[in-house]
Amino acid sequence: MKMPINIKRLIILTLITLLIIGTIIYFTADLRTLKAIRDINISFFLMGIFFYFLEVSFDAIRLKLLIRGTGHKIGLFESYKLIMFQVFFDVITPFSFGGQPFQIYMLHKKNIPGGSATTAIITKLFFGAITLMFLVIWAMFFRSEIFISAPVFKVMIKVTGGILAFLVLLFIMGLYSPRPTIAVVSAFFYVLWKLKISRHPDKMKNKIIRQLILAKESFDGYIGHRFFYFINSFFLSFCMILSSILMLLCFIWGFNVSLDLWTGIALTASLIFIITFLPTPGSSGLGEGVFYLLYKDYLPPYLIGVVIFLWRFFFHYISAFLGAFVTASYAEELLSRKKI
DSSP, rough: OOOHHHHHHHHHHHHHHHHHHHHHHHOOOOOOHHHHHTOOOHHHHHHHHHHHHHHHHHHHHHHHHHHHHHHHHHHHHHHHHHHHHHHHHHHHEEEEEEEHHOOOOOHHHHTEEEEEEEEHHHHHHHHHHHHHHHHHHHHHHOOOGGGGGOTTHHHHHHHHHHHHHHHHHHHHHHHHHHHHHHHHHHHHHHHHHTTSOOHHHHHHHHHHHHHHHHHHHHHHHHHHHHHHHHHHHHHEEEEHHHHHHHHHHHHHHHHOOOOOOOHHHHHHHHHHHHHHGSGGGGGHHHHHHHHHHTHHHHHOOOHHHHHHHHHIIIIIIHHHHHHHHHHHHTTTHHHHHOOO
């Protein structure tokens, strides 16, 4: 029964996003909007679509390499499916936290140990976050003028950066100083046991210790004899982020808007970084507001709603709806009673 509910949630969130974008277009569009759409530069528009496919492809290849780096294998087509699967659950869960756990779950269903799957997925997440962090630090120092009209974004970037740095530290501590992590997890399962939500807290603790051992072995393999997969995955993370930025910039340039490359990179990297931890599922409602405040001084008012629609459609929703079909194809494995 979970599959239809999740797909309904995606449809509802999409409608909310479209309603907000429609409201922005209603209050900002005029005859110049229609003229700009009519005169759009098709070459830039097609380049934007091309960069969308590049973004997804770099992400899929990165996932395949990281899994290979743990000593296991998945096919490239399967990697594409898992990327769409992740986006679907990112869009329908608060703080976009759903995609990674479900990816780990599906990889385990495909006979990849949980510790190895966790290491690959978390490393992929951190690579993307670190790449964005470098870009926004560069933006804050060398393109600080983009925050003049909304200085609160500087604070949001610092908070998000602090959260990501804490998560990276927690993950590394879990690998190389596991006792605090095991203590926290043991206390968590003990509370669940006292509430009669979970049984056998000691067994759960032992399972987590085994998975931490597997995760450490996988991570050591990245840094040791499989460093090729590690460094290439970091490079692919940079290519993926850059492709998503160029995708949006191509749509903007397609409307014959003069926006220089470096300012566009600073704006879009800041946008992607800020929406990472917005509390609404898929940043619905808040993402559009952040986009508007960041770009309002760089886009004509009559175009900003149309550009937000293109960004939302290609950055989130086309992959999310493809992910809904992938989720349906995984239904039997997702709903099976095979224990993890």
